[in-house]
Amino acid sequence: MEIVLISLLNGFVYGMLLFMLASGLTLIFSMMGVLNFAHASIYMLGAYAAFDVTRLIGFWAALIVAPVLCGAIGAAIEIYGLRRVHHNGHIAELLFTFGLFFIFERGVQMIWGMLPVPYRVPPLLDFALFRVYGSNFPAYRGFMLLISGGMLLSIWLLLTRTRIGLIIQAALTHPNMVSSLGHNVPRVFTTVFAGGCFLAGLAGVIGGNYQITEPTMASALGPIVFVVVVFGGLGSLMGCFIASIIMGMIQTFSVIIDGSIADLVKGFGVSIPSDNLLGEILNVPGSRVGPLLPYALMILMLLVRPRGLMGNRDT
Amino acid sequence: MLEVRDLHAFYGKSHILHGVSLDVGDGEIVSLLGRNGVGRSTTCKAIMGLVEPHGSVRYRGKELAGLRTDLISRAGIGYVPEDRQVFPTLTVRQNLELGLRRAGAFGRWNFEDVFELFPNLRERQNNVAGVLSGGEQQMLTMCRTLMGDPDLILIDEPTEGLAPRLVEQVAVLLGEIAKRGISILLVEQKLTIALKISKRLYVMGHGGIVFEGTPAELDANVAVRQEWLEV
Numbered sequence: 312m313e314i315v316l317i318s319l320l321n322g323f324v325y326g327m328l329l330f331m332l333a334s335g336l337t338l339i340f341s342m343m344g345v346l347n348f349a350h351a352s353i354y355m356l357g358a359y360a361a362f363d364v365t366r367l368i369g370f371w372a373a374l375i376v377a378p379v380l381c382g383a384i385g386a387a388i389e390i391y392g393l394r395r396v397h398h399n400g401h402i403a404e405l406l407f408t409f410g411l412f413f414i415f416e417r418g419v420q421m422i423w424g425m426l427p428v429p430y431r432v433p434p435l436l437d438f439a440l441f442r443v444y445g446s447n448f449p450a451y452r453g454f455m456l457l458i459s460g461g462m463l464l465s466i467w468l469l470l471t472r473t474r475i476g477l478i479i480q481a482a483l484t485h486p487n488m489v490s491s492l493g494h495n496v497p498r499v500f501t502t503v504f505a506g507g508c509f510l511a512g513l514a515g516v517i518g519g520n521y522q523i524t525e526p527t528m529a530s531a532l533g534p535i536v537f538v539v540v541v542f543g544g545l546g547s548l549m550g551c552f553i554a555s556i557i558m559g560m561i562q563t564f565s566v567i568i569d570g571s572i573a574d575l576v577k578g579f580g581v582s583i584p585s586d587n588l589l590g591e592i593l594n595v596p597g598s599r600v601g602p603l604l605p606y607a608l609m610i611l612m613l614l615v616r617p618r619g620l621m622g623n624r625d626t
Numbered sequence: 627m628l629e630v631r632d633l634h635a636f637y638g639k640s641h642i643l644h645g646v647s648l649d650v651g652d653g654e655i656v657s658l659l660g661r662n663g664v665g666r667s668t669t670c671k672a673i674m675g676l677v678e679p680h681g682s683v684r685y686r687g688k689e690l691a692g693l694r695t696d697l698i699s700r701a702g703i704g705y706v707p708e709d710r711q712v713f714p715t716l717t718v719r720q721n722l723e724l725g726l727r728r729a730g731a732f733g734r735w736n737f738e739d740v741f742e743l744f745p746n747l748r749e750r751q752n753n754v755a756g757v758l759s760g761g762e763q764q765m766l767t768m769c770r771t772l773m774g775d776p777d778l779i780l781i782d783e784p785t786e787g788l789a790p791r792l793v794e795q796v797a798v799l800l801g802e803i804a805k806r807g808i809s810i811l812l813v814e815q816k817l818t819i820a821l822k823i824s825k826r827l828y829v830m831g832h833g834g835i836v837f838e839g840t841p842a843e844l845d846a847n848v849a850v851r852q853e854w855l856e857v
Binding site: 481491 | 676696705714715724725
Protein backbone atom coordinates (compact mmCIF):
# COMPACT_ATOMS: atom_id res chain seq x y z
CA MET A 312 0.00 0.00 0.00
CA GLU A 313 2.70 2.47 0.98
CA ILE A 314 4.56 1.92 -2.24
CA VAL A 315 1.37 2.68 -4.17
CA LEU A 316 0.86 5.96 -2.34
CA ILE A 317 4.49 7.01 -2.74
CA SER A 318 4.42 6.07 -6.40
CA LEU A 319 1.21 8.02 -6.91
CA LEU A 320 2.92 11.10 -5.52
CA ASN A 321 6.07 10.53 -7.55
CA GLY A 322 4.07 9.82 -10.68
CA PHE A 323 2.22 13.07 -10.19
CA VAL A 324 5.46 15.03 -9.71
CA TYR A 325 6.93 13.46 -12.85
CA GLY A 326 3.71 14.00 -14.77
CA MET A 327 3.67 17.69 -13.89
CA LEU A 328 7.28 17.95 -15.05
CA LEU A 329 6.29 16.33 -18.35
CA PHE A 330 3.41 18.76 -18.62
CA MET A 331 5.71 21.77 -18.30
CA LEU A 332 7.55 20.53 -21.37
CA ALA A 333 4.62 19.16 -23.30
CA SER A 334 2.35 22.19 -22.84
CA GLY A 335 4.81 24.44 -24.64
CA LEU A 336 5.44 21.86 -27.32
CA THR A 337 1.77 21.24 -28.01
CA LEU A 338 1.03 24.98 -28.28
CA ILE A 339 3.94 25.45 -30.69
CA PHE A 340 2.99 22.35 -32.66
CA SER A 341 -0.68 23.19 -33.06
CA MET A 342 -0.14 26.85 -33.80
CA MET A 343 2.85 26.74 -36.12
CA GLY A 344 2.74 23.14 -37.31
CA VAL A 345 6.33 22.77 -36.19
CA LEU A 346 7.25 19.66 -34.25
CA ASN A 347 10.12 21.19 -32.33
CA PHE A 348 12.70 18.46 -31.93
CA ALA A 349 14.89 20.76 -29.90
CA HIS A 350 12.26 21.33 -27.22
CA ALA A 351 13.78 18.88 -24.75
CA SER A 352 17.19 20.39 -25.55
CA ILE A 353 15.92 23.67 -24.12
CA TYR A 354 14.95 21.71 -21.01
CA MET A 355 18.53 20.43 -20.82
CA LEU A 356 19.88 23.91 -21.38
CA GLY A 357 17.68 25.16 -18.55
CA ALA A 358 19.16 22.57 -16.21
CA TYR A 359 22.77 23.40 -17.16
CA ALA A 360 22.13 27.13 -16.95
CA ALA A 361 20.58 26.60 -13.52
CA PHE A 362 23.64 24.61 -12.46
CA ASP A 363 25.97 27.46 -13.42
CA VAL A 364 23.82 30.24 -12.02
CA THR A 365 23.38 28.28 -8.78
CA ARG A 366 27.17 28.03 -8.45
CA LEU A 367 27.67 31.71 -9.19
CA ILE A 368 24.72 33.34 -7.45
CA GLY A 369 22.31 30.83 -6.00
CA PHE A 370 19.38 28.55 -6.73
CA TRP A 371 16.72 31.21 -6.33
CA ALA A 372 18.39 33.43 -8.91
CA ALA A 373 18.66 30.41 -11.21
CA LEU A 374 14.94 29.85 -10.88
CA ILE A 375 14.43 33.16 -12.67
CA VAL A 376 17.55 33.63 -14.79
CA ALA A 377 17.64 30.22 -16.48
CA PRO A 378 14.02 30.22 -17.76
CA VAL A 379 14.35 33.81 -18.99
CA LEU A 380 17.56 32.85 -20.80
CA CYS A 381 15.80 29.87 -22.38
CA GLY A 382 12.88 32.08 -23.41
CA ALA A 383 15.29 34.50 -25.07
CA ILE A 384 17.03 31.65 -26.88
CA GLY A 385 13.60 30.44 -28.01
CA ALA A 386 12.69 33.88 -29.35
CA ALA A 387 16.00 34.02 -31.22
CA ILE A 388 15.46 30.55 -32.70
CA GLU A 389 12.02 31.57 -33.92
CA ILE A 390 12.97 34.97 -35.33
CA TYR A 391 16.34 34.17 -36.90
CA GLY A 392 15.80 30.50 -37.66
CA LEU A 393 12.31 29.11 -38.06
CA ARG A 394 10.85 32.23 -39.64
CA ARG A 395 13.47 32.07 -42.39
CA VAL A 396 13.06 28.37 -43.00
CA HIS A 397 9.27 28.62 -42.83
CA HIS A 398 8.61 29.28 -46.53
CA ASN A 399 10.38 26.04 -47.40
CA GLY A 400 7.67 24.08 -45.66
CA HIS A 401 7.28 21.92 -42.59
CA ILE A 402 9.93 19.37 -43.55
CA ALA A 403 12.56 22.10 -43.64
CA GLU A 404 11.41 23.34 -40.23
CA LEU A 405 11.53 19.82 -38.85
CA LEU A 406 15.05 19.28 -40.14
CA PHE A 407 16.07 22.65 -38.75
CA THR A 408 14.94 21.81 -35.22
CA PHE A 409 16.41 18.33 -35.61
CA GLY A 410 19.76 19.94 -36.39
CA LEU A 411 19.40 22.22 -33.38
CA PHE A 412 18.89 19.18 -31.19
CA PHE A 413 22.34 17.84 -32.15
CA ILE A 414 23.99 21.23 -31.89
CA PHE A 415 22.67 21.63 -28.35
CA GLU A 416 23.72 18.14 -27.36
CA ARG A 417 27.26 18.60 -28.73
CA GLY A 418 27.43 22.12 -27.38
CA VAL A 419 26.56 20.99 -23.88
CA GLN A 420 29.16 18.23 -24.10
CA MET A 421 31.81 20.70 -25.22
CA ILE A 422 31.06 23.24 -22.50
CA TRP A 423 30.19 21.06 -19.52
CA GLY A 424 31.70 17.72 -20.49
CA MET A 425 30.30 14.26 -21.08
CA LEU A 426 29.75 13.39 -17.43
CA PRO A 427 26.82 14.49 -15.28
CA VAL A 428 27.34 17.79 -13.45
CA PRO A 429 26.69 17.95 -9.69
CA TYR A 430 23.51 20.03 -9.88
CA ARG A 431 21.95 19.43 -6.48
CA VAL A 432 18.76 20.20 -4.65
CA PRO A 433 19.23 23.45 -2.68
CA PRO A 434 20.01 22.76 1.00
CA LEU A 435 17.06 24.89 2.08
CA LEU A 436 14.69 22.39 0.45
CA ASP A 437 16.68 19.28 1.26
CA PHE A 438 14.58 17.80 4.04
CA ALA A 439 11.71 15.37 4.41
CA LEU A 440 8.38 17.12 4.05
CA PHE A 441 6.38 14.30 5.64
CA ARG A 442 6.55 10.58 6.19
CA VAL A 443 4.16 8.06 4.70
CA TYR A 444 4.35 4.56 6.16
CA GLY A 445 7.95 5.11 7.14
CA SER A 446 9.09 6.55 3.79
CA ASN A 447 10.16 10.15 3.41
CA PHE A 448 8.59 12.49 0.89
CA PRO A 449 11.30 15.02 0.04
CA ALA A 450 10.34 18.67 0.41
CA TYR A 451 11.88 19.35 -3.02
CA ARG A 452 9.20 17.27 -4.71
CA GLY A 453 6.59 19.33 -2.94
CA PHE A 454 8.37 22.42 -4.22
CA MET A 455 8.29 20.99 -7.77
CA LEU A 456 4.55 20.46 -7.45
CA LEU A 457 4.15 24.02 -6.23
CA ILE A 458 6.09 25.48 -9.16
CA SER A 459 4.47 23.31 -11.81
CA GLY A 460 1.00 23.81 -10.32
CA GLY A 461 1.54 27.56 -10.19
CA MET A 462 2.66 27.46 -13.80
CA LEU A 463 -0.40 25.48 -14.85
CA LEU A 464 -2.63 28.05 -13.17
CA SER A 465 -0.79 30.97 -14.77
CA ILE A 466 -0.99 29.52 -18.28
CA TRP A 467 -4.67 28.88 -17.81
CA LEU A 468 -5.32 32.42 -16.56
CA LEU A 469 -3.16 33.90 -19.31
CA LEU A 470 -4.94 31.98 -22.07
CA THR A 471 -8.49 32.51 -20.87
CA ARG A 472 -8.43 35.87 -19.13
CA THR A 473 -6.10 38.09 -21.12
CA ARG A 474 -6.39 39.59 -24.57
CA ILE A 475 -3.10 38.11 -25.75
CA GLY A 476 -4.36 34.74 -24.48
CA LEU A 477 -7.53 35.05 -26.55
CA ILE A 478 -5.47 36.00 -29.59
CA ILE A 479 -3.27 32.94 -29.03
CA GLN A 480 -6.33 30.69 -28.73
CA ALA A 481 -7.80 32.13 -31.91
CA ALA A 482 -4.49 31.85 -33.77
CA LEU A 483 -4.26 28.17 -32.82
CA THR A 484 -6.99 27.38 -35.31
CA HIS A 485 -7.40 30.46 -37.54
CA PRO A 486 -4.09 32.31 -37.94
CA ASN A 487 -5.14 33.95 -41.22
CA MET A 488 -8.35 35.33 -39.75
CA VAL A 489 -6.46 36.66 -36.75
CA SER A 490 -4.04 38.56 -38.96
CA SER A 491 -6.92 39.83 -41.10
CA LEU A 492 -8.28 41.43 -37.93
CA GLY A 493 -5.03 43.38 -37.63
CA HIS A 494 -3.12 41.27 -35.12
CA ASN A 495 0.57 40.65 -35.68
CA VAL A 496 0.56 36.88 -35.97
CA PRO A 497 4.33 36.43 -36.43
CA ARG A 498 4.78 38.24 -33.12
CA VAL A 499 2.20 35.95 -31.52
CA PHE A 500 4.21 32.98 -32.86
CA THR A 501 7.41 34.36 -31.38
CA THR A 502 5.68 34.96 -28.05
CA VAL A 503 4.35 31.42 -27.93
CA PHE A 504 7.67 29.91 -28.97
CA ALA A 505 9.54 31.95 -26.39
CA GLY A 506 6.91 31.15 -23.76
CA GLY A 507 7.18 27.43 -24.51
CA CYS A 508 10.97 27.62 -24.20
CA PHE A 509 10.62 29.57 -20.94
CA LEU A 510 8.50 26.74 -19.52
CA ALA A 511 10.94 24.10 -20.80
CA GLY A 512 13.77 26.05 -19.16
CA LEU A 513 11.83 26.28 -15.90
CA ALA A 514 11.21 22.54 -16.07
CA GLY A 515 14.96 22.12 -16.55
CA VAL A 516 15.72 24.17 -13.45
CA ILE A 517 13.45 22.13 -11.19
CA GLY A 518 13.92 18.82 -13.01
CA GLY A 519 17.69 18.89 -13.49
CA ASN A 520 18.45 18.33 -9.85
CA TYR A 521 15.50 15.98 -9.36
CA GLN A 522 16.85 13.77 -12.12
CA ILE A 523 20.42 13.95 -13.41
CA THR A 524 21.87 16.87 -15.35
CA GLU A 525 23.80 15.22 -18.17
CA PRO A 526 24.18 15.60 -21.95
CA THR A 527 21.77 12.75 -22.69
CA MET A 528 18.90 14.17 -20.67
CA ALA A 529 17.35 15.76 -23.76
CA SER A 530 17.34 12.56 -25.79
CA ALA A 531 16.02 10.66 -22.78
CA LEU A 532 13.06 12.94 -22.14
CA GLY A 533 12.31 14.18 -25.67
CA PRO A 534 10.54 11.07 -26.98
CA ILE A 535 8.31 10.84 -23.91
CA VAL A 536 7.26 14.45 -24.41
CA PHE A 537 6.32 13.69 -28.02
CA VAL A 538 4.29 10.76 -26.81
CA VAL A 539 2.46 13.07 -24.41
CA VAL A 540 1.71 15.57 -27.18
CA VAL A 541 0.39 12.94 -29.58
CA PHE A 542 -1.52 11.09 -26.86
CA GLY A 543 -3.12 14.21 -25.45
CA GLY A 544 -4.11 15.61 -28.82
CA LEU A 545 -3.06 18.72 -30.68
CA GLY A 546 -4.21 22.09 -29.51
CA SER A 547 -5.68 20.89 -26.24
CA LEU A 548 -3.92 21.84 -23.02
CA MET A 549 -6.38 19.77 -21.02
CA GLY A 550 -5.64 16.68 -23.09
CA CYS A 551 -1.96 17.43 -22.73
CA PHE A 552 -2.33 17.68 -18.95
CA ILE A 553 -4.19 14.37 -18.66
CA ALA A 554 -1.70 12.64 -20.96
CA SER A 555 1.23 14.01 -18.92
CA ILE A 556 -0.19 12.65 -15.68
CA ILE A 557 -0.99 9.27 -17.28
CA MET A 558 2.54 8.96 -18.69
CA GLY A 559 4.04 10.08 -15.39
CA MET A 560 2.09 7.40 -13.56
CA ILE A 561 2.94 4.70 -16.10
CA GLN A 562 6.63 5.49 -15.94
CA THR A 563 6.65 5.52 -12.17
CA PHE A 564 4.48 2.46 -11.57
CA SER A 565 6.08 0.25 -14.19
CA VAL A 566 9.34 0.42 -12.29
CA ILE A 567 7.87 -1.10 -9.18
CA ILE A 568 6.06 -3.99 -10.86
CA ASP A 569 8.19 -7.10 -10.47
CA GLY A 570 5.69 -9.57 -11.82
CA SER A 571 5.32 -10.60 -15.44
CA ILE A 572 2.22 -11.70 -17.33
CA ALA A 573 3.36 -15.26 -16.71
CA ASP A 574 3.33 -14.60 -12.95
CA LEU A 575 -0.16 -13.16 -13.25
CA VAL A 576 -1.65 -16.23 -14.93
CA LYS A 577 0.24 -18.50 -12.55
CA GLY A 578 -2.23 -17.32 -9.96
CA PHE A 579 -4.91 -19.09 -12.01
CA GLY A 580 -2.94 -22.28 -12.12
CA VAL A 581 -1.57 -21.84 -15.65
CA SER A 582 2.16 -21.99 -15.97
CA ILE A 583 3.96 -20.61 -19.00
CA PRO A 584 7.43 -22.00 -19.69
CA SER A 585 9.96 -19.53 -21.07
CA ASP A 586 11.47 -21.92 -23.58
CA ASN A 587 9.85 -20.37 -26.67
CA LEU A 588 9.67 -16.80 -27.94
CA LEU A 589 6.12 -16.05 -26.79
CA GLY A 590 6.76 -17.62 -23.42
CA GLU A 591 9.88 -15.56 -23.04
CA ILE A 592 8.02 -12.35 -23.80
CA LEU A 593 5.31 -13.22 -21.30
CA ASN A 594 7.92 -13.91 -18.65
CA VAL A 595 9.58 -10.49 -18.88
CA PRO A 596 8.98 -8.61 -15.63
CA GLY A 597 6.83 -5.47 -15.76
CA SER A 598 9.65 -3.22 -14.71
CA ARG A 599 11.46 -4.09 -17.93
CA VAL A 600 8.42 -3.69 -20.17
CA GLY A 601 7.54 -0.40 -18.48
CA PRO A 602 9.67 1.96 -20.54
CA LEU A 603 8.02 0.61 -23.70
CA LEU A 604 4.49 1.19 -22.48
CA PRO A 605 4.22 4.91 -23.37
CA TYR A 606 5.24 4.17 -26.96
CA ALA A 607 2.89 1.22 -27.17
CA LEU A 608 0.09 3.48 -25.92
CA MET A 609 0.98 6.13 -28.46
CA ILE A 610 0.83 3.62 -31.32
CA LEU A 611 -2.48 2.35 -30.00
CA MET A 612 -3.79 5.90 -29.83
CA LEU A 613 -2.65 6.66 -33.39
CA LEU A 614 -4.43 3.54 -34.62
CA VAL A 615 -7.66 4.00 -32.70
CA ARG A 616 -8.01 7.76 -32.34
CA PRO A 617 -5.47 9.71 -34.37
CA ARG A 618 -6.57 13.06 -32.96
CA GLY A 619 -5.53 12.04 -29.46
CA LEU A 620 -7.47 12.23 -26.20
CA MET A 621 -8.90 15.72 -26.63
CA GLY A 622 -7.31 17.03 -29.80
CA ASN A 623 -9.31 19.12 -32.21
CA ARG A 624 -7.69 17.84 -35.39
CA ASP A 625 -5.85 14.83 -36.72
CA THR A 626 -2.16 14.50 -36.09
CA MET B 627 -10.04 54.89 -52.23
CA LEU B 628 -9.06 51.38 -53.35
CA GLU B 629 -7.36 51.00 -56.72
CA VAL B 630 -6.41 47.53 -57.86
CA ARG B 631 -4.33 47.42 -61.03
CA ASP B 632 -3.23 44.41 -63.04
CA LEU B 633 -3.40 42.05 -60.09
CA HIS B 634 -2.08 38.53 -60.61
CA ALA B 635 -2.08 35.69 -58.12
CA PHE B 636 -0.99 32.06 -58.09
CA TYR B 637 -1.75 28.96 -56.09
CA GLY B 638 1.42 26.96 -56.47
CA LYS B 639 1.91 26.84 -60.22
CA SER B 640 -1.65 27.56 -61.24
CA HIS B 641 -2.25 31.10 -62.35
CA ILE B 642 -5.54 32.19 -60.72
CA LEU B 643 -5.81 35.93 -61.33
CA HIS B 644 -4.87 37.28 -64.74
CA GLY B 645 -4.57 41.01 -64.26
CA VAL B 646 -7.62 42.13 -62.28
CA SER B 647 -8.24 45.89 -62.11
CA LEU B 648 -11.00 47.46 -60.07
CA ASP B 649 -11.83 50.55 -58.03
CA VAL B 650 -13.88 51.22 -54.94
CA GLY B 651 -14.64 54.88 -54.23
CA ASP B 652 -15.29 56.61 -50.92
CA GLY B 653 -18.58 55.42 -49.39
CA GLU B 654 -19.34 53.30 -52.44
CA ILE B 655 -20.91 49.84 -52.48
CA VAL B 656 -19.30 47.86 -55.28
CA SER B 657 -20.10 44.24 -56.09
CA LEU B 658 -17.79 41.64 -57.56
CA LEU B 659 -19.86 38.95 -59.22
CA GLY B 660 -19.16 35.71 -61.00
CA ARG B 661 -19.49 31.97 -60.79
CA ASN B 662 -17.58 29.78 -58.37
CA GLY B 663 -13.92 29.35 -59.16
CA VAL B 664 -13.43 32.45 -61.31
CA GLY B 665 -11.16 34.10 -58.73
CA ARG B 666 -13.43 36.42 -56.73
CA SER B 667 -12.30 35.10 -53.35
CA THR B 668 -8.71 35.03 -54.49
CA THR B 669 -9.02 38.69 -55.44
CA CYS B 670 -10.03 39.49 -51.84
CA LYS B 671 -7.25 37.34 -50.43
CA ALA B 672 -4.67 38.95 -52.69
CA ILE B 673 -5.83 42.42 -51.62
CA MET B 674 -5.48 41.32 -47.97
CA GLY B 675 -2.07 39.78 -48.58
CA LEU B 676 -3.30 36.31 -47.63
CA VAL B 677 -2.30 35.20 -51.13
CA GLU B 678 0.85 36.77 -52.51
CA PRO B 679 -0.24 39.63 -54.78
CA HIS B 680 1.60 40.47 -58.02
CA GLY B 681 0.55 43.88 -59.27
CA SER B 682 -0.61 47.02 -57.55
CA VAL B 683 -3.09 47.45 -54.70
CA ARG B 684 -3.30 51.12 -53.73
CA TYR B 685 -5.37 52.28 -50.79
CA ARG B 686 -5.72 56.00 -50.10
CA GLY B 687 -2.66 56.45 -52.28
CA LYS B 688 -0.53 53.97 -50.35
CA GLU B 689 0.79 50.81 -51.97
CA LEU B 690 -0.34 47.75 -50.00
CA ALA B 691 0.90 44.92 -52.22
CA GLY B 692 3.69 43.15 -50.38
CA LEU B 693 2.71 44.30 -46.90
CA ARG B 694 1.91 41.86 -44.11
CA THR B 695 -1.80 41.09 -43.66
CA ASP B 696 -2.15 42.72 -40.25
CA LEU B 697 -0.66 45.96 -41.58
CA ILE B 698 -3.06 45.95 -44.54
CA SER B 699 -5.88 45.44 -42.06
CA ARG B 700 -4.60 48.25 -39.87
CA ALA B 701 -4.45 50.56 -42.90
CA GLY B 702 -8.26 50.46 -42.63
CA ILE B 703 -9.46 47.48 -44.63
CA GLY B 704 -11.73 44.90 -43.03
CA TYR B 705 -12.16 41.40 -44.45
CA VAL B 706 -14.98 38.91 -43.94
CA PRO B 707 -14.01 35.55 -45.47
CA GLU B 708 -16.54 33.29 -47.14
CA ASP B 709 -16.00 30.41 -44.73
CA ARG B 710 -16.89 32.65 -41.76
CA GLN B 711 -14.07 31.54 -39.50
CA VAL B 712 -15.54 32.36 -36.12
CA PHE B 713 -13.15 31.39 -33.32
CA PRO B 714 -15.13 28.36 -32.16
CA THR B 715 -13.74 27.97 -28.63
CA LEU B 716 -14.15 31.65 -27.72
CA THR B 717 -17.43 33.21 -26.66
CA VAL B 718 -19.40 35.51 -28.93
CA ARG B 719 -18.27 38.51 -26.90
CA GLN B 720 -14.62 37.42 -26.99
CA ASN B 721 -14.89 37.02 -30.76
CA LEU B 722 -16.10 40.60 -31.00
CA GLU B 723 -13.35 41.77 -28.66
CA LEU B 724 -10.69 40.34 -30.95
CA GLY B 725 -12.17 42.44 -33.74
CA LEU B 726 -10.93 45.51 -31.87
CA ARG B 727 -7.45 46.55 -32.94
CA ARG B 728 -6.58 47.42 -29.34
CA ALA B 729 -8.46 46.74 -26.12
CA GLY B 730 -11.18 49.36 -25.74
CA ALA B 731 -10.42 51.03 -29.09
CA PHE B 732 -14.03 51.49 -30.17
CA GLY B 733 -14.68 53.42 -33.38
CA ARG B 734 -17.96 53.66 -35.21
CA TRP B 735 -19.09 50.32 -33.71
CA ASN B 736 -19.39 49.05 -30.17
CA PHE B 737 -20.98 46.03 -28.50
CA GLU B 738 -24.28 47.85 -28.07
CA ASP B 739 -24.56 48.58 -31.83
CA VAL B 740 -23.97 44.94 -32.64
CA PHE B 741 -26.44 43.66 -30.06
CA GLU B 742 -29.02 46.21 -31.16
CA LEU B 743 -28.79 44.97 -34.75
CA PHE B 744 -28.70 41.29 -33.78
CA PRO B 745 -30.49 40.60 -30.48
CA ASN B 746 -29.61 36.91 -30.93
CA LEU B 747 -25.96 37.71 -30.42
CA ARG B 748 -26.74 39.62 -27.24
CA GLU B 749 -28.57 36.60 -25.82
CA ARG B 750 -25.71 34.34 -26.76
CA GLN B 751 -22.82 36.65 -25.98
CA ASN B 752 -21.41 34.29 -23.35
CA ASN B 753 -21.87 31.12 -25.40
CA VAL B 754 -18.95 29.75 -27.38
CA ALA B 755 -19.23 30.78 -31.01
CA GLY B 756 -18.85 27.20 -32.26
CA VAL B 757 -22.43 26.39 -31.29
CA LEU B 758 -24.06 29.28 -33.19
CA SER B 759 -26.18 28.60 -36.26
CA GLY B 760 -24.72 29.34 -39.68
CA GLY B 761 -26.66 32.59 -39.91
CA GLU B 762 -25.56 33.76 -36.47
CA GLN B 763 -21.96 32.90 -37.31
CA GLN B 764 -22.22 35.00 -40.47
CA MET B 765 -23.54 38.00 -38.52
CA LEU B 766 -20.85 37.51 -35.88
CA THR B 767 -18.06 37.43 -38.46
CA MET B 768 -19.26 40.62 -40.10
CA CYS B 769 -19.72 42.40 -36.78
CA ARG B 770 -16.33 41.19 -35.54
CA THR B 771 -14.65 42.79 -38.54
CA LEU B 772 -16.68 45.98 -38.05
CA MET B 773 -15.42 46.28 -34.45
CA GLY B 774 -12.01 47.12 -35.95
CA ASP B 775 -13.63 50.19 -37.49
CA PRO B 776 -12.48 49.70 -41.10
CA ASP B 777 -13.16 52.38 -43.72
CA LEU B 778 -13.47 49.74 -46.41
CA ILE B 779 -14.80 46.25 -45.92
CA LEU B 780 -14.40 43.25 -48.24
CA ILE B 781 -17.26 40.81 -47.70
CA ASP B 782 -17.03 37.43 -49.38
CA GLU B 783 -20.39 35.73 -50.08
CA PRO B 784 -22.23 36.79 -46.92
CA THR B 785 -25.51 35.27 -48.07
CA GLU B 786 -24.23 31.87 -49.13
CA GLY B 787 -26.28 29.08 -47.61
CA LEU B 788 -28.54 31.44 -45.67
CA ALA B 789 -32.34 31.27 -45.49
CA PRO B 790 -34.18 34.14 -47.26
CA ARG B 791 -35.06 35.81 -43.96
CA LEU B 792 -31.37 35.90 -43.01
CA VAL B 793 -30.37 37.18 -46.44
CA GLU B 794 -32.72 40.07 -45.68
CA GLN B 795 -30.85 40.66 -42.39
CA VAL B 796 -27.53 40.72 -44.22
CA ALA B 797 -28.95 43.32 -46.59
CA VAL B 798 -30.07 45.42 -43.62
CA LEU B 799 -26.60 45.22 -42.07
CA LEU B 800 -24.96 46.17 -45.38
CA GLY B 801 -27.25 49.19 -45.52
CA GLU B 802 -26.28 50.12 -41.96
CA ILE B 803 -22.58 49.77 -42.82
CA ALA B 804 -22.98 52.04 -45.84
CA LYS B 805 -24.96 54.54 -43.76
CA ARG B 806 -21.97 54.96 -41.47
CA GLY B 807 -19.81 55.94 -44.40
CA ILE B 808 -17.95 52.66 -44.88
CA SER B 809 -17.16 51.53 -48.42
CA ILE B 810 -18.04 47.96 -49.32
CA LEU B 811 -16.62 45.52 -51.83
CA LEU B 812 -19.25 42.80 -51.89
CA VAL B 813 -18.44 39.45 -53.44
CA GLU B 814 -21.53 37.55 -54.55
CA GLN B 815 -22.53 34.75 -56.82
CA LYS B 816 -26.20 35.56 -57.09
CA LEU B 817 -27.57 38.87 -58.23
CA THR B 818 -30.22 39.14 -55.52
CA ILE B 819 -28.93 41.75 -53.13
CA ALA B 820 -26.04 42.97 -55.26
CA LEU B 821 -28.29 44.55 -57.89
CA LYS B 822 -30.37 46.25 -55.22
CA ILE B 823 -27.67 47.87 -53.14
CA SER B 824 -24.61 48.33 -55.39
CA LYS B 825 -23.68 51.49 -57.12
CA ARG B 826 -21.38 49.71 -59.55
CA LEU B 827 -20.75 46.08 -60.40
CA TYR B 828 -17.88 44.04 -61.76
CA VAL B 829 -18.35 40.60 -63.27
CA MET B 830 -15.43 38.19 -63.22
CA GLY B 831 -14.71 35.27 -65.51
CA HIS B 832 -11.60 33.09 -65.81
CA GLY B 833 -9.48 35.21 -63.49
CA GLY B 834 -10.23 38.59 -65.08
CA ILE B 835 -12.88 41.31 -65.15
CA VAL B 836 -15.32 40.77 -68.03
CA PHE B 837 -17.86 43.48 -67.29
CA GLU B 838 -18.00 46.75 -65.43
CA GLY B 839 -21.07 48.95 -65.08
CA THR B 840 -24.12 50.03 -63.13
CA PRO B 841 -26.87 47.63 -62.02
CA ALA B 842 -29.12 48.98 -64.77
CA GLU B 843 -26.46 48.34 -67.40
CA LEU B 844 -25.94 44.79 -66.21
CA ASP B 845 -29.68 44.24 -66.13
CA ALA B 846 -29.86 45.31 -69.76
CA ASN B 847 -26.84 43.25 -70.86
CA VAL B 848 -28.33 39.82 -71.39
CA ALA B 849 -25.21 38.45 -73.08
CA VAL B 850 -22.94 39.06 -70.08
CA ARG B 851 -25.52 37.71 -67.66
CA GLN B 852 -26.03 34.56 -69.68
CA GLU B 853 -22.40 33.87 -70.34
CA TRP B 854 -20.89 34.73 -66.96
CA LEU B 855 -23.58 34.64 -64.31
CA GLU B 856 -26.60 32.49 -64.97
CA VAL B 857 -26.29 28.80 -64.49
